[in-house]
Amino acid sequence: xxxxxxxxxxxxxxxxxxxxxxxxxxxxxxxxxxxxxxxxxxxxxxxxxxxxxxxxxxxxxxxxxxxxxxxxxxxxxxxxxxxxxxxxxxxxxxxxxxxxxxxxxxxxxxxxxxxxxxxxxxxxxxxxxxxxxxxxxxxxxxxxxxxxxxxxxxxxxxxxxxxxxxxxxxxxxxxxxxxxxxxxxxxxxxxxxxxxxxxxxxxxxxxxxxxxxxxxxxxxxxxxxxxxxxxxxxxxxxxxxxxxxxxxxxxxxxxxxxxxxxxxxxxxxxxxxxxxxxxxxxxxxxxxxxxxxxxxxxxxxxxxxxxxxxxxxxxxxxxxxxxxxxxxxxxxxxxxxxxxxxxxxxxxxxxxxxxxxxxxxxxxxxxxxxxxxxxxxxxxxxxxxxxxxxxxxxxxxxxxxxxxxxxxxxxxxxxxxxxxxxxxxxxxxxxxxxxxxxxxxxxxxxxxxxxxxxxxxxxxxxxxxxxxxxxxxxxxxxxxxxxxxxxxxxxxxxxxxxxxxxxxxxxxxxxxxxxxxxxxxxxxxxxxxxxxxxxxxxxxxxxxxxxxxxxxxxxxxxxxxxxxxxxxxxxxxxxxxxxxxxxxxxxxxxxxxxxxxxxxxxxxxxxxxxxxxxxxxxxxxxxxxxxxxxxxxxxxxxxxxxxxxxxxxxxxxxxxxxxxxxxxxxxxxxxxxxxxxxxxxxxxxxxxxxxxxxxxxxxxxxxxxxxxxxxxxxxxxxxxxxxxxxxxxxxxxxxxxxxxxxxxxxxxxxx
Numbered sequence: 174x175x176x177x178x179x180x181x182x183x184x185x186x187x188x189x190x191x192x193x194x195x196x197x198x199x200x201x202x203x204x205x206x207x208x209x210x211x212x213x214x215x216x217x218x219x220x221x222x223x224x225x226x227x228x229x230x231x232x233x234x235x236x237x238x239x240x241x242x243x244x245x246x247x248x249x250x251x252x253x254x255x256x257x258x259x260x261x262x263x264x265x266x267x268x269x270x271x272x273x274x275x276x277x278x279x280x281x282x283x284x285x286x287x288x289x290x291x292x293x294x295x296x297x298x299x300x301x302x303x304x305x306x307x308x309x310x311x312x313x314x315x316x317x318x319x320x321x322x323x324x325x326x327x328x329x330x331x332x333x334x335x336x337x338x339x340x341x342x343x344x345x346x347x348x349x350x351x352x353x354x355x356x357x358x359x360x361x362x363x364x365x366x367x368x369x370x371x372x373x374x375x376x377x378x379x380x381x382x383x384x385x386x387x388x389x390x391x392x393x394x395x396x397x398x399x400x401x402x403x404x405x406x407x408x409x410x411x412x413x414x415x416x417x418x419x420x421x422x423x424x425x426x427x428x429x430x431x432x433x434x435x436x437x438x439x440x441x442x443x444x445x446x447x448x449x450x451x452x453x454x455x456x457x458x459x460x461x462x463x464x465x466x467x468x469x470x471x472x473x474x475x476x477x478x479x480x481x482x483x484x485x486x487x488x489x490x491x492x493x494x495x496x497x498x499x500x501x502x503x504x505x506x507x508x509x510x511x512x513x514x515x516x517x518x519x520x521x522x523x524x525x526x527x528x529x530x531x532x533x534x535x536x537x538x539x540x541x542x543x544x545x546x547x548x549x550x551x552x553x554x555x556x557x558x559x560x561x562x563x564x565x566x567x568x569x570x571x572x573x574x575x576x577x578x579x580x581x582x583x584x585x586x587x588x589x590x591x592x593x594x595x596x597x598x599x600x601x602x603x604x605x606x607x608x609x610x611x612x613x614x615x616x617x618x619x620x621x622x623x624x625x626x627x628x629x630x631x632x633x634x635x636x637x638x639x640x641x642x643x644x645x646x647x648x649x650x651x652x653x654x655x656x657x658x659x660x661x662x663x664x665x666x667x668x669x670x671x672x673x674x675x676x677x678x679x680x681x682x683x684x685x686x687x688x689x690x691x692x693x694x695x696x697x698x699x700x701x702x703x704x705x706x707x708x709x710x711x712x713x714x715x716x717x718x719x720x721x722x723x724x725x726x727x728x729x730x731x732x733x734x735x736x737x738x739x740x741x742x743x744x745x746x747x748x749x750x751x752x753x754x755x756x757x758x759x760x761x762x763x764x765x766x767x768x769x770x771x772x773x774x775x776x777x778x779x780x781x782x783x784x785x786x787x788x789x790x791x792x793x794x795x796x797x798x799x800x801x802x803x804x805x806x807x808x809x810x811x812x813x814x815x816x817x818x819x820x821x822x823x824x825x826x827x828x829x830x831x832x833x834x835x836x837x838x839x840x841x842x843x844x845x846x847x848x849x850x851x852x853x854x855x856x857x858x859x860x861x862x863x864x865x866x867x868x869x870x871x872x873x874x875x876x877x878x879x880x881x882x883x884x885x886x887x888x889x890x891x892x893x894x895x896x897x898x899x900x901x902x903x904x905x906x907x908x909x910x911x912x913x914x915x916x917x918x919x920x921x922x923x924x
Contacts, residue, residue, distance in 0.1 A: 629641055
């Protein structure tokens with residue numbers, strides 16, 4: 174956007190400069206005289222012949238001799254004599270001044286055109302230009318020892334230094350009227366307003382016109398650079414001449430002679446004169462006699478008779494007018510300062526009351542309290558759009574009573590086809606849609622004394638509208654001042670709303686992270702089981718054949734060896750351990766070949782009885798001590814399971830429980846879940862419990878906290894695999910000295 178804006182601005186400026194180049198050119202005789210006088214090889218007779226071809230120019234040159242103090246007794250009657258006395262430079266500058274003046278006319282426009290009324294004071298402009306020319310010429314004449322400034326150059330540069338204003342007024346009269354109006358209103362520098370409104374200032378426009386007319390470079394630079402800080406000017410051969418025009422312009426502006434448009438007169442003429450190497454006393458003397466000299470030279474140039482007294486009165490009148498405008502501007506700025514101070518105080522107070530952790534309603538209430546100090550008492554309501562839950566598609570309307578006290582709040586449906594509030598640009602075309610909001614919400618504005626007087630104030634944030642303030646105040650501070658406060662309010666509401674959204678998102682992310690962690694654990698377990706399954710498949714394949722040989726040969730030895738002999742006992746041990754190893758291989762196959770349940774309807778009570786019998790059979794020597802208490806609900810439905818697999822899983826859990834309990838007791842409690850979609854079994858023992866490390870790895874294959882000679886540690890692992898094959902889960906809860914509870918959850922087939 175910035176690049177497009179810059180390109181558009183550059184194109185606009187270039188268009189204006191091309192229009193400047195289309196302005197009327199100097200007459201041919203003037204252009205020819207400028208060319209001849211710029212060439213040292215030109216003959217004086219050529220210049221004389223050109224001047225005599227123009228009767229009006231001849232009269233002007235002769236009158237210029239009469240106006241100049243040349244120290245001769247007799248009146249000059251011939252052009253040749255005048256050119257000889259004045260010299261090429263004086264003739265060139267005189268012709269240039271006269272022809273430029275004739276081209277634009279005393280009213281600043283070609284005399285053949287009828288121009289509408291304009292704020293541009295053209296006679297005042299020319300009087301200012303002549304005054305600058307006279308001041309510059311007199312200062313140069315008073316310093317004959319300074320060779321790089323001559324009176325003739327100083328005069329013409331001073332006369333034409335502001336001709337860019339004539340060009341801009343001719344090309345863009347309406348825009349330039351606005352420039353002059355704002356300049357007088359703000360008592361500033363017209364060049365700044367020219368750049369802001371038109372795009373270029375009169376310095377640039379005048380320089381382009383001087384280039385088109387092929388005027389001398391020293392004149393082009395005086396038009397372009399006058400008024401700039403002398404210390405910052407480039408090192409030009411005619412740098413002092415540019416500074417001299419700036420000094421003369423400052424002197425004339427301080428005396429309020431004519432119209433300049435630059436009301437900045439703070440710079441000291443004495444300081445600038447010292448920088449130029451001029452005598453301050455001589456400059457001050459020239460200032461005192463300037464009015465009389467301007468009167469005489471204006472008459473010579475055809476500006477009409479203006480007695481010194483009249484010029485003096487005009488100067489005083491302009492000074493009084495500027496003083497009046499300055500007083501008005503100061504009064505206006507005082508009112509603005511009071512308004513800005515009030516706004517700033519409200520912003521400071523609003524930030525002082527800000528505390529972390531506030532909700533959106535809290536901030537909206539703080540905005541209402543803060544607005545009361547700027548808008549005074551009256552009706553006030555706020556509309557904003559919640560960002561969460563079911564309310565995020567509705568609008569919240571909160572009304573405030575006396576002392577900005579909340580009266581009532583209500584969620585309402587937004588107008589049909591209304592966009593989200595934060596999508597509305599309060600300064601853009603979409604803001605027109607906001608006008609329809611007041612009739613829509615009028616039924617909810619119970620506290621409003623007169624709904625017809627309700628006005629709407631958008632509270633903007635960085636990306637749109639954070640909230641809408643409804644009020645009944647007839648007057649508000651200027652928008653450019655109030656917008657700072659409304660933006661502060663809107664940013665605060667938007668920030669809290671975003672914070673609440675971020676907090677809710679954080680909670681959701683935390684839950685998602687927990688679920689992800691569980692999923693990662695499950696994935697890690699599955700990967701571990703898969704690797705274990707691959708290992709089990711390979712182990713089973715490699716060990717089954719030699720294990721069958723070992724088992725078979727050891728059984729033969731048992732039958733052949735004498736009863737009660739030591740070798741027979743050793744052979745019997747080999748048989749038992751080979752069977753144990755065979756059971757381990759069978760258990761490992763569970764990971765490589767997950768069990769596929771063959772479901773059938775079964776009674777849970779019978780399943781539990783059979784599982785307990787399996788445990789007693791495994792612990793044959795402790796069968797009489799094993800005691801398992803069963804608690805079943807009265808109306809427990811049958812379950813659809815693979816009976817053999819579920820009995821094996823439950824028996825593994827019971828086996829662990831009775832072995833952990835010193836008295837070999839355990840309890841089983843069955844219950845239905847709250848939604849009656851799953852069956853839960855809790856197997857509890859009163860054993861020593863598990864520490865954190867044991868609890869974390871209890872379901873890992875081959876893990877056991879028992880000492881040497883323990884079982885192979887596959888009970889819980891095998892039970893979880895069998896229950897998972899049925900779509901269920903196994904949970905474990907244990908603590909040291911508090912026993913252990915294993916929870917088995919099986920989904921019920923509700924079809």
